[in-house]
Amino acid sequence: MEFVKFQPLPGSSAQVEGYLHLPSGDAQNRREAFPAVVVCPGGGYESISAHEADPVALDFLAHGCQAFVLTYSIGEEAKDFRPLKELSETVRRIRENAAQWRVDPEKIAVCGFSAGGHLAGSLGTMWNDPELLKVYDNHGGQNKPNSMILCYPGITAEEFAHVESIENVSGCKQGTPGYGYFSLDKHVSQDTCPAFLWHTMEDDCVPVENSLKMLAALPHAGVPAEAHFFPHGGHGMPVCTQETGSPDPYNARWMDLCLDWLDNTFGYLL
Numbered sequence: 001m002e003f004v005k006f007q008p009l010p011g012s013s014a015q016v017e018g019y020l021h022l023p024s025g026d027a028q029n030r031r032e033a034f035p036a037v038v039v040c041p042g043g044g045y046e047s048i049s050a051h052e053a054d055p056v057a058l059d060f061l062a063h064g065c066q067a068f069v070l071t072y073s074i075g076e077e078a079k080d081f082r083p084l085k086e087l088s089e090t091v092r093r094i095r096e097n098a099a100q101w102r103v104d105p106e107k108i109a110v111c112g113f114s115a116g117g118h119l120a121g122s123l124g125t126m127w128n129d130p131e132l133l134k135v136y137d138n139h140g141g142q143n144k145p146n147s148m149i150l151c152y153p154g155i156t157a158e159e160f161a162h163v164e165s166i167e168n169v170s171g172c173k174q175g176t177p178g179y180g181y182f183s184l185d186k187h188v189s190q191d192t193c194p195a196f197l198w199h200t201m202e203d204d205c206v207p208v209e210n211s212l213k214m215l216a217a218l219p220h221a222g223v224p225a226e227a228h229f230f231p232h233g234g235h236g237m238p239v240c241t242q243e244t245g246s247p248d249p250y251n252a253r254w255m256d257l258c259l260d261w262l263d264n265t266f267g268y269l270l
Helices: 054-062 082-096 115-126 163-170 209-220 253-266
Strands: 002-006 015-020 034-040 066-071 103-113 147-151 195-200 225-230
Touching: 015 054, 034 054, 034 082, 034 115, 054 066, 054 103, 066 082, 082 103, 082 115, 103 115, 103 253, 115 147, 115 163, 147 253, 195 209, 195 253, 209 225, 225 253
Parallel strands: 034 066, 034 103, 103 147, 147 195, 195 225
Antiparallel strands: 002 015, 015 066
């Protein structure tokens, strides 16, 4: 395994850490390039949840992906599209360095949890948004992910919103136009990338209606999607293990379901 680290934007506190497979030594099954997954931990745009970072990335790595973790700007630094610019530049930089990092540039997914799910969903829906392009050059769409994995994500800025997250990322108070702008289901279009979603029905922090709103919007725009809703379990259970404080073998199946979906979406055996 190789480890890489870079800063997506100068002057930002954000950083990216990557866990990379080395080229396979098996000539018969040699793989020169791998799919990539960029993991965005949650934390309400107020903190970065460590248990939604490396444990998730290492799980994707173990299943044949190049895995990156983005520690994005939070708190007062979360407004002015800053986290979205950081994730955009992370995806663009991975494409730019695809040969060196052994990444298939057409198979890059963003994966986010809770507020990180909002961030991943923001890039999946707003990678070419006119307001983003006023403050960020996406180099003709080089920031567009090929798919997005949204894990108990914050989506809406309306009823059922996680208000603190939306206020932090928008820099605006609930009920103002700037706040409402970050309701992601309103940004779904034919340019939105394919989506995988999962949520628990008992989530009392980010209600399941967030994923349901996104799921309702995607087919109307002709965007492929798959979603799984588990009857039990609370908020913040990334890989559903004892190590991450949320042992749940039943819900842990989301990872296998997600890998099957990535395989089907990318046409790539993981």
